[in-house]
Amino acid sequence: MSTVKSTTSRHFLGLKGVSSSEIKDILDRADFWENHPQKVTDRLKGKFVSNLFFENSTRTRFSFEMAEKRLGANVLNFSAAESSVQKGESIYDTVRTLESMGIDAGVIRLKPVGLLAELAEKIRVPLINAGDGNNEHPTQALLDLYTMRSHFGEIRGLTVSIIGDILHSRVARSNLWALREMGAAVKLCAPANMQAPELAAYAPYVSMQEALQSDVVMMLRVQLERHDKGMIASAEEYREQYGLTSRRLEQMAPHAIIMHPAPVNRNVELDDELVEHHRSKIFTQIHNGVPIRMAVIERTLS
Known part of the structure; x- marks a missing residue:
């Protein structure tokens, strides 16, 4: 099963195969945001981003949330411990549910290697890899x-x-x-x-x-x-x-x-x-x- 890796594609799943020019563009844009005079902007005003962490995280989860809020996005934080996953709902059904509700992107961390690639084949909204097993971060x-x-x-x-x-x-x-x-x-x-x-x-x-x-x-x-x-x-x-x-x-x-x-x-x-x-x-x-x-x-x- 192919994995969409390019940052110009729908999902952002990994860096293997991503060109130096794409990497440089991201680093340069980070420079822009690092030096931006306003802490909070309206760049993503009206967008909904869900942080879907099926594995524990402190730095990555809060860093993504800070980034999303600084861009002006509406943030939905998901906790597997407080969700229907505890009732046996699959990760796919959980992500598909949030997609159906109208999120514009999902930031996802999960443990099983290969599952993120499978989700990317089925989910239409962009998924951003926040760490998948021992594959990529x-x-x-x-x-x-x-x-x-x-x-x-x-x-x-x-x-x-x-x-x-x-x-x-x-x-x-x-x-x-x-x-x-x-x-x-x-x-x-x-x-x-x-x-x-x-x-x-x-x-x-x-x-x-x-x-x-x-x-x-x-x-x-x-x-x-x-x-x-x-x-x-x-x-x-x-x-x-x-x-x-x-x-x-x-x-x-x-x-x-x-x-x-x-x-x-x-x-x-x-x-x-x-x-x-x-x-x-x-x-x-x-x-x-x-x-x-x-x-x-x-x-x-x-």
């Missing part, structure tokens, strides 16, 4: 690229290391596709049981020592809720082998920055004192999520 990658471009001036020529639970990470996949398209070199670093072997054709797996020698060191959250029992060693052992500690920070290039999609397991993948270190861009990433999502929502509804 396109707006997270876009805000990451926006953060890199804002700091370094351009993305082409950068070397970016993505470290941690690659196997279960939709963030790693979306970043990999977008960074390669924009001319950056990507390295992957993970314990053997957290590697996604199919991604080795696009980026090499390297040692932790080599991964630290990049312009951007992006740490991934250890996703306890996605792991089979016994897959993860102790938090202390993970930190010792793959955590970004203060000692490892000293091995990084002086100009290099730290990134993390959050939430952070402090003192596991990242030492507590590094979360708000002057070289950390974690809260800058969170801030940048709003203008990026404004650009994506506006583009999808245009």
